[in-house]
Amino acid sequence: MTLLFKKLRQPLVLGYIIAGFIVGPYSGWFPAVTDTVNIHTWSEIGIIILMFSLGLEFNLHKLASVGGTAIITAITEVVSMLAVGYGCGQLMGWNKMDSIFLGGMLSMSSTTIIIKAFEDFNMKGKKFTELVFGTLVIEDIAGIFMMVILSTIAVSQGISGGELAASLVKMVFYLALWLLLGIYWLPTLLQKTQNLMNDETLLVVSLGLCFGMVLLATHLGFSSALGAFLAGSLLAGTIHMEEIEHVSKPVKDLFGAVFFISVGMMVNPALIMEYAGPIVIITITTIVGKAIFSTLGVLGSGQPLQTSILCGFSLAQIGEFSFIIASLGISLGVISEYIYPIVVSVSVITTFTTPFVIRSAEGAYAFVNKHLPAKFSDYLNRHTSEDRSEAEKDSDWNAFVKKFFSRLTLYAVIMLGIILGGTSFVRPFLNAYMDSTIAAILTVLAILIVMAPFLRQGLFQKNEFFIPLWFKNRTNRLPLLVLLSLRFAIMVFLVALPIRILFHFAAFYILLAAAAMIFFIARSEWLITPYLQIEARFLTNFNERKLNERKDAGLEHNWLDERIYVSSVTLNRESSVINKRLLDLSITKRFDMKIIKIIRNDKHINIPAGTEKLLPGDIIFIAGTLDGLNNTDVVSDFDLTKKAAGEFATLHDFINHQEHYAEADQLLSFAITVEKGSALAGVRIKDSKIKSEWGSLLLGLERDLYPIIFPNINMRLQENDLLWILGSQKMAGKLAKMDLL
Structure with missing residues (x-):
C-alpha cells in the first residue's frame, strides 16, 4: 500500500489506513488482527511517538515568531468549529459527549495534508503559506489544551466550569514549570555528556526522556500525548535537535505507520454504510465551515481579502490530530463506536478534496471581490494591508x-x-x-x-x-x-x-x-549573586540554538555594535545634574547607562570615577541601550545628540570616528577571555578591579555566546567568559603588560 500510494502521488497516511483495514477485524479478506486491546495499545504508542515528533518541530522561539494573524486565525477557527461541530452533532440527534468530541475533531486541520498540497503546487515560501504554518503551530497547542479539557469533561460526564478552570490552571502551571526546569537543566546535561553521545545513545536518551515525561504526565492526571509533546518541545530548543530528529525519524515513520494502521483496523464498513448520511453532512460542514471561519479569522487580523481566502481554503480538512482526539474518546469509553469510522471517512474524503479546494481559492476570491458591496470593499481596503506589520511597536x-x-x-x-x-x-x-x-x-x-x-x-x-x-x-x-x-x-x-x-x-x-x-x-544583597548565575544559565540555554546559528554564520560577536549606543549632551547652569556625583545620578541607575567620557575645558576624562562631580559646560558622553537613551530623552532635561538621520550612534561608530581627538584621549574597546586559572574567574564584577586598577569599564560579557549588556556588579565571572572592556590607550598598554591582550 505504501508503494502504491507513493506511485499515485497521494499521502501515505491513506495507504496506512487502507492497509490497516485490510488486516483488521472487519474485512475478513486476510488472517485478521482481532485483539482490539492490542490495537489500542499500539495506537497509544503511535500517538506518543507522533506527539514527540510534533514537539520536536515546536519551540518557544517559534511560538514567539508566529505573530498576531496566526493566533487570531487559530482561535477563531478552533472556537467556531467547536461550536459548529457540537451543533451539527446535536442536529443529527447525537448525545452531548459525542457532539462535544465531534466539535474537537473538526477544529483541527491536518499539517501533513497541507504540507503535501503546498509541495505539489510549489507554494512553499509564499506569504499566505507562512501564515497557514503559523496557524497550524497555534492549532497544535490548542489541541493539547483541548485534550485536557475533553478528558476533564469525559471524567465528570458533564461540563463543570470550576473543574475545567482548575484543570487548565493546573496544566498551565505544570507546563510552565516543566519548561523552565527543562530549559535550565536539559541543554546543560546534553552539553556535559556530548562526548558520550553517538546516534544510538542520543536516540535512547531522547526516547527515554519522552517516555519519562509520559509517565510523569499520566501520574499527574494528564494525557500521555501532553508528556510526549512537552519532551519533544524541550529537545527542540537544544542544538542537538537536528541530530535527534534525524536519529528518531525512522522510529517516527514506523510508529506513525503503526498508529494509522491501527486507525484503519478500527474502520467498520457496515458502520460507514449505515452512517453515510452523517459522513456527507460532516464532510460538507468541515470544508465549508473551516474555509469560512479561517478566512474570517485571517481577515479579522488585518490581512487583505485575497490572502485571507487563500489561507482559509488551505485549512479546510481534518487529519491526524482528529484521529488522536477520537482515540482519546474511545480509550476513555465516552464516545460511541461509530464516531471513529465516520471521522476516518471524513478525513479521507477531505484529504482528496484539499488540493481542489486550494486550487479554487483564487476563483472564490475573484467571485467574492466582484460581488462585494462597494462600501464594504472600501472598508476592507482601509483596514487591511499586505504590508501590515505583525510587530507594530506597542505603546x-x-x-x-x-x-x-x-x-x-x-x-x-x-x-x-x-x-x-x-x-x-x-x-x-x-x-x-x-x-x-x-x-x-x-x-x-x-x-x-x-x-x-x-x-x-x-x-x-x-x-x-x-x-x-x-x-x-x-x-x-x-x-x-x-x-x-x-x-x-x-x-x-x-x-x-x-x-x-x-x-x-x-x-x-x-x-x-x-x-x-x-x-x-x-x-540582602548576597541573594543577587545566586539569582544572576541562575538567570545567566537559563538565558544561555534558552537561546542555545539561536546563538549556535549566529556562531555558524560568523556573527557571534556582532551584538556589541548592534545593542550599545552613544550620545552626548552639553550641560548648562540650569541642568538638574549640576554638582551631582556620577554615582548619585538616578537616570543612569534607572536605565542601565554609563558615563564613559567627560570633556571639561578641552580636557578629556575617560571612564570617570563615580565620585566625579558634573559642572556647567561639561560635555558628557553616555553609553546605553536604545530604550535607555530614548527614555532618558523623555524624562530628563538632557538634549541628547543624534546623527543626521535622527538616530543614536552605535558604540562602534563612536569608537571609529574619534580622529578629531588626540590618541591619548580616544576610547578603545577590547575583548578579553577569562582563561582557566585566571584571577578573574569566580570573582564578582565589583571585586574584579576592572575599573579601579585598569581604569576601564566592563560594557558587557558573553557567556557561551549569550550577550549580557552592563551586567550587574554582583555577577560572578566564570572561565571562558568573553569580557568587553572600554578604556583608553593607557589601559591597552596595562592589559598588554598583564598578557591579557
Missing part, C-alpha cells in the same frame, strides 16, 4: 504591562514549583527521620532559602517603561502604584503559603511573619 503601557505580568508569572511559577517540591517531597522525607514539627520547620526554611533569590528579584524587577510612564502623565501614577502593590501582595502570599500549608497559625501571624521575611530578603 509604553502595553510594553510595561506585558513585561510586568510575564516576569511576575515567571517568578510565581518558579516559587510555586519550589513550594510544591518542598511540601510533596522534602516534608515526607524528613518526617521519616525526625519529629513532624521539626520536619515542618526545616521544610519551610529550605523552601524559603531556595525561593529567596527569586523573591528578591520578583520584588525589584526592573522595567524600563516604568519611569517614562511615571513622568509622562500624573494619571499614570495611581495604576502603577496599584500594580506595584499587587506584586508585593503576591510575594507576601507566596512566602505565607508554605507556612500556612505546614502550620496552622492564625492568618494575621502568618502574614506578619511573611512581611518580616520579605523585608529581610529585600535588604
Whole structure:
C-alpha cells in the first residue's frame, strides 16, 4: 500500500489506513488482527511517538515568531468549529459527549495534508503559506489544551466550569514549570555528556526522556500525548535537535505507520454504510465551515481579502490530530463506536478534496471581490494591508504591562514549583527521620532559602517603561502604584503559603511573619549573586540554538555594535545634574547607562570615577541601550545628540570616528577571555578591579555566546567568559603588560 500510494502521488497516511483495514477485524479478506486491546495499545504508542515528533518541530522561539494573524486565525477557527461541530452533532440527534468530541475533531486541520498540497503546487515560501504554518503551530497547542479539557469533561460526564478552570490552571502551571526546569537543566546535561553521545545513545536518551515525561504526565492526571509533546518541545530548543530528529525519524515513520494502521483496523464498513448520511453532512460542514471561519479569522487580523481566502481554503480538512482526539474518546469509553469510522471517512474524503479546494481559492476570491458591496470593499481596503506589520511597536503601557505580568508569572511559577517540591517531597522525607514539627520547620526554611533569590528579584524587577510612564502623565501614577502593590501582595502570599500549608497559625501571624521575611530578603544583597548565575544559565540555554546559528554564520560577536549606543549632551547652569556625583545620578541607575567620557575645558576624562562631580559646560558622553537613551530623552532635561538621520550612534561608530581627538584621549574597546586559572574567574564584577586598577569599564560579557549588556556588579565571572572592556590607550598598554591582550 505504501508503494502504491507513493506511485499515485497521494499521502501515505491513506495507504496506512487502507492497509490497516485490510488486516483488521472487519474485512475478513486476510488472517485478521482481532485483539482490539492490542490495537489500542499500539495506537497509544503511535500517538506518543507522533506527539514527540510534533514537539520536536515546536519551540518557544517559534511560538514567539508566529505573530498576531496566526493566533487570531487559530482561535477563531478552533472556537467556531467547536461550536459548529457540537451543533451539527446535536442536529443529527447525537448525545452531548459525542457532539462535544465531534466539535474537537473538526477544529483541527491536518499539517501533513497541507504540507503535501503546498509541495505539489510549489507554494512553499509564499506569504499566505507562512501564515497557514503559523496557524497550524497555534492549532497544535490548542489541541493539547483541548485534550485536557475533553478528558476533564469525559471524567465528570458533564461540563463543570470550576473543574475545567482548575484543570487548565493546573496544566498551565505544570507546563510552565516543566519548561523552565527543562530549559535550565536539559541543554546543560546534553552539553556535559556530548562526548558520550553517538546516534544510538542520543536516540535512547531522547526516547527515554519522552517516555519519562509520559509517565510523569499520566501520574499527574494528564494525557500521555501532553508528556510526549512537552519532551519533544524541550529537545527542540537544544542544538542537538537536528541530530535527534534525524536519529528518531525512522522510529517516527514506523510508529506513525503503526498508529494509522491501527486507525484503519478500527474502520467498520457496515458502520460507514449505515452512517453515510452523517459522513456527507460532516464532510460538507468541515470544508465549508473551516474555509469560512479561517478566512474570517485571517481577515479579522488585518490581512487583505485575497490572502485571507487563500489561507482559509488551505485549512479546510481534518487529519491526524482528529484521529488522536477520537482515540482519546474511545480509550476513555465516552464516545460511541461509530464516531471513529465516520471521522476516518471524513478525513479521507477531505484529504482528496484539499488540493481542489486550494486550487479554487483564487476563483472564490475573484467571485467574492466582484460581488462585494462597494462600501464594504472600501472598508476592507482601509483596514487591511499586505504590508501590515505583525510587530507594530506597542505603546509604553502595553510594553510595561506585558513585561510586568510575564516576569511576575515567571517568578510565581518558579516559587510555586519550589513550594510544591518542598511540601510533596522534602516534608515526607524528613518526617521519616525526625519529629513532624521539626520536619515542618526545616521544610519551610529550605523552601524559603531556595525561593529567596527569586523573591528578591520578583520584588525589584526592573522595567524600563516604568519611569517614562511615571513622568509622562500624573494619571499614570495611581495604576502603577496599584500594580506595584499587587506584586508585593503576591510575594507576601507566596512566602505565607508554605507556612500556612505546614502550620496552622492564625492568618494575621502568618502574614506578619511573611512581611518580616520579605523585608529581610529585600535588604540582602548576597541573594543577587545566586539569582544572576541562575538567570545567566537559563538565558544561555534558552537561546542555545539561536546563538549556535549566529556562531555558524560568523556573527557571534556582532551584538556589541548592534545593542550599545552613544550620545552626548552639553550641560548648562540650569541642568538638574549640576554638582551631582556620577554615582548619585538616578537616570543612569534607572536605565542601565554609563558615563564613559567627560570633556571639561578641552580636557578629556575617560571612564570617570563615580565620585566625579558634573559642572556647567561639561560635555558628557553616555553609553546605553536604545530604550535607555530614548527614555532618558523623555524624562530628563538632557538634549541628547543624534546623527543626521535622527538616530543614536552605535558604540562602534563612536569608537571609529574619534580622529578629531588626540590618541591619548580616544576610547578603545577590547575583548578579553577569562582563561582557566585566571584571577578573574569566580570573582564578582565589583571585586574584579576592572575599573579601579585598569581604569576601564566592563560594557558587557558573553557567556557561551549569550550577550549580557552592563551586567550587574554582583555577577560572578566564570572561565571562558568573553569580557568587553572600554578604556583608553593607557589601559591597552596595562592589559598588554598583564598578557591579557
